[in-house]
Amino acid sequence: METLQSSLAQATAFWTNIVTNNSPQKIEFVGTLVIQILFFWIPSIIYLSLDVIAPSFSQRHKIQPAPKQPTRAEIFRCFIVVAQNQLLSSILHIALLCLASRSSYRIEVSLPNFPEIVRDFLLSLLMREALFYYSHRLLHIPYLYVRIHKKHHRFTAPIALAAQFAHPIEQIFANALPISLPPQLLHSHVLTFWIFLAWELFNTVTVHSGYDFFRNKAKMHDLHHEKFNLNYGSVGLLDWVHGTDKLEKKRKE
Known part of the structure; x- marks a missing residue:
């Protein structure tokens, strides 16, 4: 008990020092960027490295067979696009913080x-x-799918980095805002936002990883990339409500 209290006191002192010596805008931006590195970029690189560092483990848990896996050129292209989206998100974040003061x-x-x-x-x-499910289903309307969302579905056998392999419009309105907006509306503490952001980033990296971890979560989203017309949500609640948790059967003529 004393150890817990001591750790809490140290954490409080550390946080107090950060808040006292830095502007709120700087704290929000830098902290958010650190969370993105720790819970998106590093896990993505680890998942991508499993083929090299643990090949037998990788093959046992990989969902789709080798012929369907992306090439090195496709993975490099994915890295470039995701880095561009990260830069776009960071620039918009800075701009919003400057405008809001x-x-x-x-x-x-x-x-x-x-x-x-x-x-x-x-x-x-x-x-x-709710925000992700309905924005995601909207992006599957043929007009928007061809012009925006088709880019994300280029990876029919997804990899971790492909979680943010997306058109800039999708990156902002389907990837970033559904995560950042709810804690803003709730006027949450920034630490609560970072905990939520960390969870969502690690979750999306895992479900796009192509590996069968965490009770079929990856299989569910992998099937979405393969079949396109089911599993639109994140936690599966609205898929269950709308019946999109099951593969849509083709209608008989």
Whole structure:
């Protein structure tokens, strides 16, 4: 108990020092960028490296066979596009912070309490599910699919980095906003936002990884990339509500 209290006191002191000596805009931007590196870029690189560092383990857990896997050239192209999307998101983030002249989230010396973190995390999860599900289904309308979303579906056997291999419009309105907007609407503490962001980034990297981890989560999204007309959501709740959790059968003439 004393160890826990001591650790909490140290964390509080560390956070107090950050808030006291930095502007809210700087804290939000730098912290968000660090979370993206730790929970998107590093896990993506680890998943992509499994073929090299653990080939037998990789083959046992890979969902789709070798002939369907992307080439090195396609993976390099994916890296370039995702890096461009990361740069775009960062530039827009800086611009919004400059225009607003304040942080989008609560940044204060005190740490958020545990019940508040759990409440805001769960509410953000539900709000994100709705925002992502309906924006994703909208992108599957033929007019928008051909012009925007088809780029993301280039990887019929997805890889971790392909989670953000997307048209710039999709990157902003289907990838970034459904995650960043719910904690803003809830006026969440920035630390709660970072916890939520970390979870969502790691989750999307994992479901795009092409590996069968975490109770078929990757298989569900892998099937979406293969068949296109099911599993539009993140947690699966709205897929269950709308019946898009099952493969749509072809109608008989």
